[in-house]
Every structure is written in C-alpha cells, then in structure tokens.
Amino acid sequence: MGCYDVVCAFTNTPIYAGEKCHLVILPKDIKPWTMMWLCSSETWWGNDAQVFHGTYDDYGRVESKRKLTKAESELLDTFQDAFEEESFRYSFFLSDDAWQYCQKRYSTFVPNHVTSHRLMRKMSKAAGRTPPEFSTKEQKREADQIALARVLMGLVTACKHPLSGFGCYHQYDGSEGEAIREAHALAEKRLVAREKYVQEEYGEEADE
Numbered sequence: 538m539g540c541y542d543v544v545c546a547f548t549n550t551p552i553y554a555g556e557k558c559h560l561v562i563l564p565k566d567i568k569p570w571t572m573m574w575l576c577s578s579e580t581w582w583g584n585d586a587q588v589f590h591g592t593y594d595d596y597g598r599v600e601s602k603r604k605l606t607k608a609e610s611e612l613l614d615t616f617q618d619a620f621e622e623e624s625f626r627y628s629f630f631l632s633d634d635a636w637q638y639c640q641k642r643y644s645t646f647v648p649n650h651v652t653s654h655r656l657m658r659k660m661s662k663a664a665g666r667t668p669p670e671f672s673t674k675e676q677k678r679e680a681d682q683i684a685l686a687r688v689l690m691g692l693v694t695a696c697k698h699p700l701s702g703f704g705c706y707h708q709y710d711g712s713e714g715e716a717i718r719e720a721h722a723l724a725e726k727r728l729v730a731r732e733k734y735v736q737e738e739y740g741e742e743a744d745e
Contacts, residue, residue, distance in 0.1 A: 540595045546699040547635035547692060548724035551731055554595035557633040561685065561699070562587045562616050562626045587612060588685055593630070629699040631688060638723055639691030640684060642716075648686035651679055695720035 542551040545558070552558045564585035587609070591601040598613050605613070615624035631639075692699055694716035696709070 541597070543593065543597060543630045545632035545635050545727070546629040546701075547631055547639070547688075547695065547697055547720065548727050550632065550724055550727040552593050552630055552632055553731070553734070554593055556593050558591070558593050558599060559631045559633065559636045559688075560589040560591075560599040560628060561631065561688075562589070562612060562628045565623070565626055567627050586685060588681060589613065627700060632727060634723060634727055635691070636688060638719070639688045642719070643687040643690045646687050646690050647683055651683055651686075654679075691716070691720075 540554065542553050543558075544550065545552055589599040589601055589609075591599040594600045597617055601609075612626075615621065616626040616628060618624040689699075691697075694713055696713060696717055697720065
C-alpha cells in the first residue's frame with residue numbers, strides 16, 4: 538500500500554512516521570453494530586483489547602521498543618487484513634499527547650470490572666480464605682486495562698468516538714464543556730507542531 542499517516546482518534550490530527558503513539562487493537566468479536574458501546578465504562582471489551590506502545594512505522598503499525606511475543610507479532614502483521622475475517626480487527630491510534638493527557642486528566646478513574654475484582658480479593662482475604670495469587674503478569678494486565686479505560690473516559694467526556702462514523706452512546710449532563718475545550722486545545726497544539734514540522738521538512742514544497 539505504501540507509506541501513509543494515520544489519525545489520532547482523540548485530536549483528529551495526523552500521526553507521522555517516527556512519532557511516539559499508541560495502537561489499540563480491539564477484540565475480534567467487536568462488530569459494527571456494537572462499536573457505539575466501546576466507550577462505556579460498564580463494558581468488559583477492554584479485557585481482550587491489545588495495546589501497542591511505540592513509534593508509528595509509516596505503514597499502519599507501531600514499532601515497539603520491547604520484544605514482542607510471537608502472538609503479538611502475528612497480530613500486528615494480520616489485524617488489518619480485511620480479506621481474512623478471522624484476522625481482521627478494528628483498531629485506532631492515539632498520539633502520545635492524547636494518551637498522556639487522558640492518563641493525567643482521569644488519573645483517579647478505575648473501571649468497574651477492576652474495582653469488582655479488587656473487592657472480591659479483599660473480601661476473600663477478610664473472610665480468612667486465601668485469595669488466588671495475583672501474579673506480576675496479572676498486575677501488569679490490570680494496569681494496562683486501567684490505562685486504556687482512562688483513554689476511553691477521555692474520549693467519552695470529549696464527545697469523541699475512537700472509530701469515526703459511529704455514535705457514542707452516553708448520557709451527557711452538560712458538564713462536558715471543559716473536556717471538549719481541552720481536547721480542542723490539544724488538537725490545536727498538535728496542529729501547530731505538525732505544521733512547523735512540515736515546513737521544516739519540506740520548506741517551499743509544503744506551501745505548494
């Protein structure tokens with residue numbers, strides 16, 4: 538297909554080759570008629586979503602600094618294959634600016650399913666039962682789920698949807714103005730930086 542930029546789902550600004558970003562690949566059971574529920578904190582789809590952190594590789598994927606497992610590498614190689622139903626996954630990109638903004642803005646938010654799991658472990662211990670071992674791998678998985686949930690909360694409160702063209706089903710109460718303005722400010726900041734980059738990279742060619 539060749540080289541191309543992708544778009545940050547939060548700021549609707551380009552992500553260019555070599556830029557730090559985050560790729561969210563959704564579970565295979567996410568279908569068009571369920572996409573509007575992706576931003577609900579009540580859903581459990583985040584349990585099976587895969588997030589890759591790294592830099593954009595100019596071909597619709599992310600170059601990860603950490604060593605990937607065989608399964609992760611295969612997922613990155615096949616998730617865009619729309620001709621193979623078993624391989625194709627819906628996905629979206631977040632610029633690092635947007636990712637970090639969501640982590641800071643919603644730093645106290647923990648999704649309900651994580652809160653429930655924590656409560657069950659606490660109750661089991663209080664009752665004198667030995668709770669199942671919470672391994673280092675499980676702790677990391679929980680931290681990843683919380684981080685992704687904070688991104689989704691950022692998308693919801695800024696009236697965004699990670700996949701363009703689908704509604705975001707949410708009961709807005711009129712308190713979203715601040716979050717929407719912050720999202721716009723972040724987008725404007727990224728646009729200014731992008732324009733500066735293009736001008737420095739291409740000079741007069743950019744004006745044409």
